[in-house]
Amino acid sequence: FGHSAGGKLAIHLALRLQDIDRRPVRVFLSGAPVTVPRSRFLHQLSQDQFIQAVGERFGALPSEITNDPEVWSLFERPLRADLEAHETDDAVPCRLPVPLSVISGSRDHVVDIREQKSWQAWSEYPVDYETVDADHFSYRKQPKAYLEIIARHLIFQG
Secondary structure, eight states, X not given: OEETTHHHHHHHHHHHHHHTTOOXXXXXXXXXXXXXXXXXXXXXXXXXXXXXXXXXXXXXXXXXXXXXXXXXXXXXXXXXXXXXXXHTOOOOXXXXXXXXXXXXXXXXXXXXXXXXXXXXXGBSSOOEEEEESOOTTHHHHOHXXXXXXXXXXXXXXX
């Protein structure tokens, strides 16, 4: 399962498993963009610009994180590293022998549902597309909707 930038991480893991003659039963992608606009890399911005840009793209970070220098120092580096990995990923699509399920939120203003159709380039199987009544971060607030989809697809595969 990979959400948002974690979608590409899940695909990279599936690619790596294939290299060692293993493969997941299915890869689940949630609110995961296939491509990233190359116009402005967030991970390269100054601290204030970074906080503002992350808030604009993904939603405001909690003030408990950004207003406490000690907490921010623990949070900033991994967030920048995640964004750098996502923003600089140049993997070329290859059709993995793994089924994909793509979960989109109908109220997701971060990732366009239409853009997620491009995940088909990454699987030999027809991609299963699911839409839930959710925003970009609902997988944390409403995990049941996501878990039901995951369970249904795993049970169906038997």
